[in-house]
Amino acid sequence: MASDPTYQPKVHRRQGGDILVVESGGEIQVLAGGIVSRPSQQRLVSIAGAKVGGTAGWTLAAADNVSLATVAASQTGSKLVIPITGLKVGDTITGFNVVGQIESAGGTVTLDADLRKHTAAAADVSDASVGSITQISVTADAIVSAAKTGLTEVVAAGESFYLLLTATTAATTDIALQGATITVTEA
Numbered sequence: 001m002a003s004d005p006t007y008q009p010k011v012h013r014r015q016g017g018d019i020l021v022v023e024s025g026g027e028i029q030v031l032a033g034g035i036v037s038r039p040s041q042q043r044l045v046s047i048a049g050a051k052v053g054g055t056a057g058w059t060l061a062a063a064d065n066v067s068l069a070t071v072a073a074s075q076t077g078s079k080l081v082i083p084i085t086g087l088k089v090g091d092t093i094t095g096f097n098v099v100g101q102i103e104s105a106g107g108t109v110t111l112d113a114d115l116r117k118h119t120a121a122a123a124d125v126s127d128a129s130v131g132s133i134t135q136i137s138v139t140a141d142a143i144v145s146a147a148k149t150g151l152t153e154v155v156a157a158g159e160s161f162y163l164l165l166t167a168t169t170a171a172t173t174d175i176a177l178q179g180a181t182i183t184v185t186e187a
Helices: none
Strands: 010-014 017-021 029-031 035-037 041-046 069-071 078-084 092-119 126-132 136-144 159-169 173-185
Touching: 078 173, 159 173
Parallel strands: none
Antiparallel strands: 010 017, 017 029, 029 035, 041 173, 069 173, 078 159, 092 126, 092 136, 092 159, 092 173
16 A cells, blocks of 8 residues: 555545545555444454462463473363453453364363453452354364454453363373454454
């Protein structure tokens, strides 16, 4: 767009000043006055800051040269909590997915992922599910690619979000999780 000498930004006249609208394949609109409107986008969520939940089995910061959260063989209902950061009040969460790999030599591996939110309240912080993926259940090597779409969760002041993963592995199976993506439409 900027390298195209024939490109002309659109200027809309209104009382109180002009509005400059810049369009690039429908990806972004910039309005005068510092307002930016961006359509749906996926943000990467790393496992940095993740913690083992109420049921052990996930391994974080193993003594190796990779950045993965893993579950070894023969674990049941192992919980992992991944905080979702970078959200702004007014953003709309429309979906999420987890990114990783399941190793199986015929044994069953299940993985559940639930997007949850904490809401501040005088009596106590409440905890509620926003949406979850359909349980992943495999008996062979697989890329973790399940996604949840169709959410319309608007981020409000006093809220924080996290993913709660629950994994069960059979003998000779394991999970290697890289992180997640969250799909957001900015306010």
